[in-house]
Amino acid sequence: MRIATTPRLLAVAALAAAPLLGTAVPAAAAPAGESWDTIYTVARSGLCVGRIDPSVGYGGLANGGALINVQATLWGVGDCRVTITANWNNTDNGRGGSVTQEITGPGYHHYGAEPPLYPGPGHVEVTFTMDAASVPATAHGRWIMPDL
Structure with a gap:
């Protein structure tokens, strides 16, 4: 008797993933002048995958x-652990820097990466890198920082 393992494995994987996809936290629409990539990643420890939605406050x-x-x-x-690094640059005044945040899990978390940035008013561009795939x-x- 031959058992069709590939279709069975695909079905099990799809069923296992369905509840996870249904619990994903949707990203809020960015305000005018803002744009953010959603990042999908694996963790550098544990058997974990993740979704990361950056923004600015x-x-x-x-x-x-x-x-x-x-x-x-x-x-x-x-x-589950993965680290995100944000390298930022204000293209209007030349200020720049970077912040790093370790993300832990499993589960949902909302982080404010410390320390605060002081970009000054203008157009700010950010590049995000991860320490895992x-x-x-x-x-x-990117966002436009107002003169506060």
Whole structure:
């Protein structure tokens, strides 16, 4: 008796993934002047995959600061860990820097990557890299920082 294992394995994988996809946190639409890539990644530890939705928060921080926000969901087993680095540059005034945030899981977490940024007013471009495989390999974001 021959058992068709490939179709069975595909069916099991699809059924196992369906609840995970249904619990994904949808990304909110970015305000005018903002654009953010969604990042899909594997974790560097555990057997985990994840979705990361970056954004920026500003307006309530002292001295015109901003925080790179990271909404992340990691699915899997074990101690899931992956690190995201945001390299930012204000193309109007030349200010720049980077912040790094370790994302842990499994589960959903919302991080404000510290320390705050002080880009000053203008167009800010961000490049995101991960310490594990991700799609896109290099993600991007941008926003217009108001004069606070």
